Structure formats: structure tokens, C-alpha cells
Amino acid sequence: MSALPKTGVELAAAIRAGELSATEATQATLTRIEQHNPGLGAFTDITAERALREAAEVDRRRARGSEPGPLAGVPYAVKNLYDIEGMTTLAGSKINRDDPPAREDATLISRLKQAGAILCGGLNMGEYAYDFTGENAHVGPSRNPHNPAHMTGGSSGGSGAAVGANLVPLALGSDTNGSIRVPASLCGIFGLKPTFGRLSRAGSFAFCPSLDHLGPLARSVADLAASYDAMQGPDIRDPVCQKRLPETTAEQLGQGADGLRIAVAGGYFRQQGTPQAFAAVERVARTLGVDTEAELPEAGRARAAAYLITNAESSNLHLDRLRARAADYDPDVRDRMLAGALLPADWYLQAQRFRRWYQHEVLRVFRRHDVLIAPATPMTAPPIGQRTMTLEGQEMLVRPHLGLYTQPISFIGLPVVVVPVQTPGELPIGVQIIAAPWREEHALRVAAQLEAEGFTAPEAALD
Numbered sequence: 001m002s003a004l005p006k007t008g009v010e011l012a013a014a015i016r017a018g019e020l021s022a023t024e025a026t027q028a029t030l031t032r033i034e035q036h037n038p039g040l041g042a043f044t045d046i047t048a049e050r051a052l053r054e055a056a057e058v059d060r061r062r063a064r065g066s067e068p069g070p071l072a073g074v075p076y077a078v079k080n081l082y083d084i085e086g087m088t089t090l091a092g093s094k095i096n097r098d099d100p101p102a103r104e105d106a107t108l109i110s111r112l113k114q115a116g117a118i119l120c121g122g123l124n125m126g127e128y129a130y131d132f133t134g135e136n137a138h139v140g141p142s143r144n145p146h147n148p149a150h151m152t153g154g155s156s157g158g159s160g161a162a163v164g165a166n167l168v169p170l171a172l173g174s175d176t177n178g179s180i181r182v183p184a185s186l187c188g189i190f191g192l193k194p195t196f197g198r199l200s201r202a203g204s205f206a207f208c209p210s211l212d213h214l215g216p217l218a219r220s221v222a223d224l225a226a227s228y229d230a231m232q233g234p235d236i237r238d239p240v241c242q243k244r245l246p247e248t249t250a251e252q253l254g255q256g257a258d259g260l261r262i263a264v265a266g267g268y269f270r271q272q273g274t275p276q277a278f279a280a281v282e283r284v285a286r287t288l289g290v291d292t293e294a295e296l297p298e299a300g301r302a303r304a305a306a307y308l309i310t311n312a313e314s315s316n317l318h319l320d321r322l323r324a325r326a327a328d329y330d331p332d333v334r335d336r337m338l339a340g341a342l343l344p345a346d347w348y349l350q351a352q353r354f355r356r357w358y359q360h361e362v363l364r365v366f367r368r369h370d371v372l373i374a375p376a377t378p379m380t381a382p383p384i385g386q387r388t389m390t391l392e393g394q395e396m397l398v399r400p401h402l403g404l405y406t407q408p409i410s411f412i413g414l415p416v417v418v419v420p421v422q423t424p425g426e427l428p429i430g431v432q433i434i435a436a437p438w439r440e441e442h443a444l445r446v447a448a449q450l451e452a453e454g455f456t457a458p459e460a461a462l463d
Contacts, residue, residue: 002027006145007220008227009250012116015073016062022073022161026055026118029075032415033120033167034167036462041142044080044268045087046330047124051075054118056216057456059118069116071230074223076170079156080122081129082106082214083203090126092155093204094138094328095321105345106203106237108172108214108231115230122167127330129174129207129251129312130337131155132182132402133384134223141384144187145460152383153182153402156217158307163217165460170223173211174204176285177306178376181432184217184418185376188428189215189457190447192224195437196413199228199245202237209311210242211410213304219457223446224417225250235325249441256372256449263292265434268299269405272391276429277375277405284373284431287453289445290334294369296360298354302408305351305358308398309411315340332399359412371446375405376418376430409434416463417443422458 004025005011015022016418030048055073062068083102090096104110109119124142126134134157135141141158144150145165152160156173160183163171172437173180175193184191192215193209199214206212210290216227232246264285268276285291296302315322324342326334365372372422382398389398409416414437419428433450435443 008071008228009220012070012072012074013170015058015070018062018331022055022058022118023052025073025077027139029120029168033074036165036167039143039148040145040157040161040165041140041401042126042165042167043077043121043126043391044139044158045183047084047119051118051120053242054113058116069114070226072116073114074117074170075120075168076112076117076172077119077121077123077162077168077313079159079170079182080170081125081174083204084109084119084122089205090122091129092127092136093106095325104203107200107235107308111231111233112227115136123162123232125239126155127157127333128178128314128318129155129176130333131249132178132400133399134183135384136162143384144381144427145462146188146458147381150383150427151186151441153186153377153381155179156183158303159183160189163187164457165462166219170216170218170227171309171322172214173217174311175215175410176208176211177310177410180215180217180402181376181406181416181418182402183429185430186381188422189217189219189222189419190221190419190420191215191229192229192272192440192441193410193416195415197242198438198440199231200230200235200238200241206317210312211310212409213413220330221253221444221451222250225253227442235332236451244438249444252441253448255390255445256444257288260370260446261368262290262371262373263294264290265372266293267295268408269374272328272376272404274391275424276380276423276426277378280429280431281373281375283421284419284450284455287450290373294365296408298358299408301354302411303404305354306407306411308343308347308351311340312343313442325363335336343414355411360431363436370435370439370442372434374432374434377402378404380427380429405432413437415440417447419447420457421455428458
């Protein structure tokens, strides 16, 4: 058969029109995964039998004249912290391999299945999501599809690699401090971190419950919006999932940035980056005709508070494992969690008090602006194994600091879309399109306009 359509939305339209079957599309996808995954380390599990069963069901529904779903036949994969029925939820760890298989799918997997999408497997990730590099001590790193000697970013590194290499048009990740946005930036794809509480987290392995988000990564804004629309809705299994009516963001993409008040984030977001990061922001601002700047007050302190909350909550969740199986952790993860277990309680409480103040102050900024533009990462993808980087003359560790621009945003749960920026001869880098709470459609509309202006996911040069 000829090559599949470039986007999931286009593929679903072709399947719905009878131009090809879901089974044909799924088999072609599985063949591509089998061919290229060994060099990328994106998948840890390939659910070929399940994928073909789901595809056959989509084809049967269409043959009967039934509605096959808005994502009919669209292949996707999920970070391996999502529950997949009948499989053990690894969360990137060695320890979880001893757990029993999941009894049911995570809520977001169930909703994508209802929409007709086809699950093709579980994806590599940093252990227990405590990572910004995409390197896993147990199964090896996920590799950047644009240069396999370089990082994907993490912790949703397999998600970034799988979508960046076009093994699947769509993947699900998680984002606590930047784990969707960092891989999206380094792998040259689109990523959506929704508002905290917008998408259900039920059936996922928690990292830091008061900061965890789930969301999609994709090669097009249309695929982001379509998958986001399919996954929305309240869920009693997740106590923070809000009872809000689902949006139909996919229908709003054509409006572009018209009528939106957009500004470039200044202050903290003008510091500590490389020239490539700042040039990417300038290109986006110039394309949108934006010359206004806004500053998020105390963003640096927000990042510090996010560190404390993340460290304290994640360590508390892992105390029993740390006591019983400390030697089975990635040493970098283990040491950070042991440190978190020793944090004074009043530090954590003060960080949460600051969080409330910071949220109030940032909402004041969004009274004047609908969307803010900021770097997604301070640099393009470092080589795998690089431990330190130098930013503005200061040497710092790569693993915790690739998310220095993302942490102050997820700290208060703002929705963000990452848009890829490509410069010839260089690795891609992303820009954050940040909106006010519950206004995902604003960020998606701006991203769609940028995509139409040429900010697209570059093709990977795979062997």
C-alpha cells in the first residue's frame, strides 16, 4: 500500500471514507515500529495482537454502517505509566516489573478506544517520571529521531521519539514539571499539557499528585485537538478531574490568533537560555506580529517551590519501596527521593502557600493577556550521557534543569501547547504557547496559525 496520510485526522478521514482499512493502517504502523524502534528505544512493549483486534473492530463497525469514531483507525501509544489491561504498569522502573498486570485500561486509553483509535504499545520513560533527559537506567535511553546520539528529553522520552520519528502520529505522556513539553521541544513535535484537572489521571502511576497532568503529543495541531476532545470529561476515579462540559477545540482551530491578546514572557524567561531558545521565541513573536512583553512575578521562586513540592510528594509515595528495594532504583532517582524524604514539613507547607499567592498574581497577568509566549527548553537536545550544561556562564546539571522554563507554568496548572521551531542544520527546539486556566482553545488556535505559517514537525532521517 502507499504511504499513510501524514496526520491522524487525515488517516481517520480516509478510513471513514473507505479509502483504506484500519487493519491495513495498523499493519503498516506495526511494520514501521518493528523496523525503526530498535534504533530509537521508544517502545518497551508492542501490543500488536491487541492493535489488530481493535483495528478489525473499527473495520467491522464501518462495514455495518455504524459510527467508527472521530479517530477511526488512528494508531497511538502511551507512556508506560498508563495502565494497559493485561500488562504490568512499569512506570520506567525495575521494581514495578513484579507487580500484577493491570485489570483495566486507564481512563484516557478507554476514551481513545471509544473514539476508534488503535493502541500499539507502551513507551519508554524516565524512571517514575523523575527525569528530563529520556534516559532510563534499566532499558536504555530513548533516542532523538533527528540525531540518535542526542536526548529526547523526558520523562515522556519514548513518546517524543515515537511521534518525532512518525512511528505513530499520536502518543500520550504525562507532565508534572515539563515531561510532555521538554520532549516535544527536543524532538520537534507538538505537545499539549492541559489545565490541571482537565483530563482524568485515573489508571496512571502517580509521581506528584498535586502537580501531575496527562496529555497528548502529536505531529499536528489537528491531532492534538482531536485527541484532546476525545479524552475530555469528568471521571469519579480521579478526585481532581473537574466536572466541566467537554470543549470542541478542533472546530476552533481555523480562527487562528484573531482577537487574542498575545505577549512574550519577559524577565525570568529572558534569562539562562541559549541563543537558539531566544531566537525561536523571536521567530514566533515576529510571525504573530507580537511586540508586547509581560512578566510573571517571582517565576524563579515558583520553580524553587515546585522543586520542593515535587521532591516531598514523590518521596512520600515511595517510602516503602525505598526502604525495601533502594538498590533497584536508578541511583539518580533514588538519591533525589531520599533527599525529599528528609525535607522539613514546614518547607513543603510554605511552598504550597506561595503557590496560592503565585497563582493569584499570574491570573492578574491574564486579565491583560490571553496568551503568553516563552521558551520550552533552554537549549536543543544535548548528547545522551551529558551530565552538565553551561547557561549564562553557570554550570548546572542537565537532568533537573532542562525544565527550567516549564516548571513555573505547570506549578499552577496552566494549559500549554508546545510548537516546534526548526532551523536548517540544527536540532529542533520548541516554544510554549501558554493560556489562562481552562482556555486550551486559545493556545491551540495560536499553535494552528503558527503551523499554517510553517512551524511544522520536521521529518526524521531514519535509517
